[in-house]
Amino acid sequence: MVRFENVGMRYGAGPEVLRDVTFVLEAGSFTFLTGLSGAGKTTLLKLISVVEPPSRGLITLFGHDLATAKRGALPALRRRIGVVFQDFRLIDHLSAFDNVALPLRIAGRKPAEYASDVEELLVWVGLGDRMKAIPATLSGGEQQRVAIARAVVAKPDLLIADEPTGNVDPEIGARIIRLFAELNRLGTTVLIATHDRNIVETARARELRLVDGRLVELRMPRP
Numbered sequence: 646m647v648r649f650e651n652v653g654m655r656y657g658a659g660p661e662v663l664r665d666v667t668f669v670l671e672a673g674s675f676t677f678l679t680g681l682s683g684a685g686k687t688t689l690l691k692l693i694s695v696v697e698p699p700s701r702g703l704i705t706l707f708g709h710d711l712a713t714a715k716r717g718a719l720p721a722l723r724r725r726i727g728v729v730f731q732d733f734r735l736i737d738h739l740s741a742f743d744n745v746a747l748p749l750r751i752a753g754r755k756p757a758e759y760a761s762d763v764e765e766l767l768v769w770v771g772l773g774d775r776m777k778a779i780p781a782t783l784s785g786g787e788q789q790r791v792a793i794a795r796a797v798v799a800k801p802d803l804l805i806a807d808e809p810t811g812n813v814d815p816e817i818g819a820r821i822i823r824l825f826a827e828l829n830r831l832g833t834t835v836l837i838a839t840h841d842r843n844i845v846e847t848a849r850a851r852e853l854r855l856v857d858g859r860l861v862e863l864r865m866p867r868p
């Protein structure tokens with residue numbers, strides 16, 4: 646599903662942020678990406694979601710080599726990925742409901758088909774009473790939950806989330822991880838970057854850790 650071979654990344658003439666990063670995410674896997682602040686977690690997620698190209702190395706996504714894939718093919722690859730970035734990237738003038746519904750609208754689904762799914766998801770992330778609110782009137786944690794609901798609503802092939810529990814109470818954080826686990830059970834490959842040791846320790850999942858720009862495999866799932 647995702648393959649990195651000797652990937653390196655630097656911003657401009659700066660130091661190398663990622664060095665010789667090699668790993669595979671198998672289809673249907675659930676993985677945590679950990680590492681100290683500044684270790685390069687967000688950078689790695691940006692490379693997977695085709696936001697930035699790597700400085701060197703090979704990235705294969707859904708069987709396509711990103712270096713040789715035609716530019717016109719990239720939007721279709723991106724649409725197979727649900728992404729939760731730390732800055733949420735919500736559409737300012739759309740309500741929480743309409744932000745979450747956006748991937749379904751883009752996929753050509755009709756409101757009558759998806760309205761109840763979107764509502765159910767917003768209730769699950771604790772926003773049942775904020776569906777009509779626009780992002781500017783939501784707290785950071787509420788905006789993050791809208792971004793999470795939007796990333797999962799279309800059941801993407803791959804979900805990548807950057808600190809998805811960073812701004813929420815532990816109870817909501819646990820619900821979000823359950824939501825990701827359920828999505829994973831339905832077939833989505835999941836990669837979560839996090840500082841939160843609690844969620845890493847309680848989930849039975851693989852952990853990849855970035856140390857000085859290099860990737861270390863810490864743990865495989867228990868049988």
Ligand SMILES: Nc1ncnc2c1ncn2[C@@H]1O[C@H](COP(=O)(O)OP(=O)(O)OP(=O)(O)O)[C@@H](O)[C@H]1O
Pocket residue numbers: 656659662680681682683684685686687688689
């Ligand atoms: N657009 C950019 N231009 C220049 N340097 C950058 C850019 N984005 C990130 N960096 C640098 O790359 C390094 C890794 O940053 P990155 O955001 O990937 O780390 P992180 O592990 O996600 O950190 P955090 O846990 O604090 O979010 C840092 O030294 C950062 O300053």
